[in-house]
Amino acid sequence: MYLQDIAQVIRSKNAGPRCTTLDIMFNSDADYQKVVQSRVISAALIAELYAIVLADVKIIEYPIARALKIAIPRKVTAGDPGDRDVYGAQQHARLLKLQI
Amino acid sequence: MSATGRILKEFASLPERRPLRLLGASGQLGYGIPTPAFNAGLERQPDLIGCDMGSIDIGPYYLGSGNMATARESTKRDLRKVLLAARKYDIPLVIGSAGSAGAAPHLEQTLALVREIAREQQLKFRLAFIPGDIPKDLISEAVRAKGVVGIDGMPDLTQEEVEASAQIVGQMGMTSFRQAFEADIDVLIAGRACDTAIFSTLPVMLGFHIGLSVHMAKIIECASLCCVPGGRDSILATLDDEGFTLESMAPQRRATTISVSAHSLYEQNDPFVIIEPEGRAELHHARYEQIDERRTRISGATWVPAPRHTIKIEGARRVGERAVLFCGAADPRFIEQREEILRDVSKVVRDLVCEDAEEDYSLFWRVYGVNGVSDQLANAPLPGEVFLLIECIAPTTDRASEVVRTMKQYLLHFGYEGRLSTGGNIAFPFTPPEISVGTAYKFNIYHIMETDRLGELFPVTVENI
Numbered sequence: 325m326y327l328q329d330i331a332q333v334i335r336s337k338n339a340g341p342r343c344t345t346l347d348i349m350f351n352s353d354a355d356y357q358k359v360v361q362s363r364v365i366s367a368a369l370i371a372e373l374y375a376i377v378l379a380d381v382k383i384i385e386y387p388i389a390r391a392l393k394i395a396i397p398r399k400v401t402a403g404d405p406g407d408r409d410v411y412g413a414q415q416h417a418r419l420l421k422l423q424i
Numbered sequence: 425m426s427a428t429g430r431i432l433k434e435f436a437s438l439p440e441r442r443p444l445r446l447l448g449a450s451g452q453l454g455y456g457i458p459t460p461a462f463n464a465g466l467e468r469q470p471d472l473i474g475c476d477m478g479s480i481d482i483g484p485y486y487l488g489s490g491n492m493a494t495a496r497e498s499t500k501r502d503l504r505k506v507l508l509a510a511r512k513y514d515i516p517l518v519i520g521s522a523g524s525a526g527a528a529p530h531l532e533q534t535l536a537l538v539r540e541i542a543r544e545q546q547l548k549f550r551l552a553f554i555p556g557d558i559p560k561d562l563i564s565e566a567v568r569a570k571g572v573v574g575i576d577g578m579p580d581l582t583q584e585e586v587e588a589s590a591q592i593v594g595q596m597g598m599t600s601f602r603q604a605f606e607a608d609i610d611v612l613i614a615g616r617a618c619d620t621a622i623f624s625t626l627p628v629m630l631g632f633h634i635g636l637s638v639h640m641a642k643i644i645e646c647a648s649l650c651c652v653p654g655g656r657d658s659i660l661a662t663l664d665d666e667g668f669t670l671e672s673m674a675p676q677r678r679a680t681t682i683s684v685s686a687h688s689l690y691e692q693n694d695p696f697v698i699i700e701p702e703g704r705a706e707l708h709h710a711r712y713e714q715i716d717e718r719r720t721r722i723s724g725a726t727w728v729p730a731p732r733h734t735i736k737i738e739g740a741r742r743v744g745e746r747a748v749l750f751c752g753a754a755d756p757r758f759i760e761q762r763e764e765i766l767r768d769v770s771k772v773v774r775d776l777v778c779e780d781a782e783e784d785y786s787l788f789w790r791v792y793g794v795n796g797v798s799d800q801l802a803n804a805p806l807p808g809e810v811f812l813l814i815e816c817i818a819p820t821t822d823r824a825s826e827v828v829r830t831m832k833q834y835l836l837h838f839g840y841e842g843r844l845s846t847g848g849n850i851a852f853p854f855t856p857p858e859i860s861v862g863t864a865y866k867f868n869i870y871h872i873m874e875t876d877r878l879g880e881l882f883p884v885t886v887e888n889i
Contacts, residue, residue, distance in 0.1 A: 340693075342578060347690075382693065386688075388710075389688070405786055410483045411481055414797045
């Protein structure tokens with residue numbers, strides 16, 4: 325099963341101009357637990373997917389909203405010359421087809 | 425007596441605090457405030473109307489240039505709507521981060537609109553405004569005292585960067601808003617500000633719990649975004665000593681335990697902490713209870729005062745003038761070899777435009793369909809068509825324009841390996857396909873500055889309108 329088949333929300337957005345956050349939210353506690361317990365969404369995987377250093381990946385479990393929060397550094401500060409996504413709103417796409 | 429004076433007096437005379445009702449009218453004033461929900465909110469007799477007007481998300485251009493992100497007419501319409509309502513019901517109106525980026529030119533443009541509306545509508549009120557700008561010498565002093573730290577890996581701030589900044593603002597907080605409220609005012613327009621201060625200052629002055637007030641403020645500053653479905657309609661928060669209740673003023677939007685708690689994730693890298701100049705609200709013990717289908721009650725936030733006051737400072741500097749070229753391609757051979765072609769053509773261009781000048785520009789390209797938005801995934805198939813956005817940033821408009829025009833011509837006719845299409849390599853949607861888009865800026869300051877002069881950083885001015 326792909327992550328996009330089980331998650332209710334998969335989104336990205338800046339948290340300030342130096343950080344991209346990725347939120348994955350679920351419809352039910354069961355779906356949330358299934359993904360958390362699968363341990364698929366790990367710092368190692370995110371580091372590989374986004375080509376960043378493992379130590380820079382922060383993953384927060386937020387069961388109250390059935391959500392996983394991932395924070396990663398931006399390679400280019402928002403709006404700097406050469407930036408491709410000023411708001412960071414389209415960096416989630418590569419999470420959609422993660423195999424759960 | 426003014427609107428703030430009246431409510432402060434009322435609460436001072438109450439034997440027991442009554443619940444406070446705060447209307448979050450808009451999270452982005454200037455992009456439209458839906459009237460039905462706003463009017464529904466007014467019918468609930470709010471004690472305060474608050475609107476956030478700015479953000480750093482919009483990028484460095486607005487801060488650097490002094491321009492607003494919202495259009496003049498839509499901004500005026502929104503301001504008129506909230507000013508008329510606040511004066512009709514004689515309640516405080518609080519607007520934060522005026523004019524998108526909250527620097528002096530943004531505040532001036534917002535104040536000019538407010539005065540214009542007051543004239544047209546014959547409104548009379550006491551207006552306070554607070555500039556959000558931080559003088560350069562003050563920042564330099566803090567840099568020398570090692571009291572400035574980059575956020576999320578921003579490089580250490582240098583005197584050169586401070587000097588190069590077009591505008592520098594600091595996010596003022598409750599301390600500054602409080603000074604305005606104490607000046608017996610009806611309307612407060614703040615420059616760059618913590619979005620929370622808009623809604624948390626009054627309740628804290630009235631004796632409500634700081635942690636709860638800040639938590640509430642952080643949610644309602646985005647209007648009904650915390651609901652399902654999320655939206656920009658006004659939201660009402662009712663605060664008491666134990667917690668607060670949220671209700672969207674649009675009937676189709678429901679504030680649920682999940683939607684409200686999830687809002688703490690939005691644009692935050694830590695959903696458990698809200699950092700303010702004076703301390704931080706911690707949400708580790710926050711509780712969310714569904715009251716009915718449309719309302720959620722929240723409690724449990726705590727407040728930890730900061731050992732030393734800090735403010736977030738933001739600055740933008742000019743990097744040059746920007747010109748862009750729009751074009752597309754559908755030839756599979758071109759698409760396959762695009763990177764080599766673009767690199768080779770950029771060298772041809774450099775040799776031409778630098779024949780009698782320095783290489784004083786930067787050239788960027790984004791190939792939409794392949795990696796215009798994010799890095800290409802391994803084994804991703806190539807698309808049938810691509811869009812190319814070619815961008816030059818140079819010291820002058822003429823220079824940037826020269827580079828993209830030359831790029832256009834040589835990209836059009838470049839003879840790459842295996843080319844069949846000798847009529848031209850790229851398609852233009854219209855001509856001219858190159859445009860000059862004005863000055864390019866970048867954020868050069870996004871730092872935390874320590875201060876022991878929080879009460880003096882943002883002086884309040886009061887004006888009788």
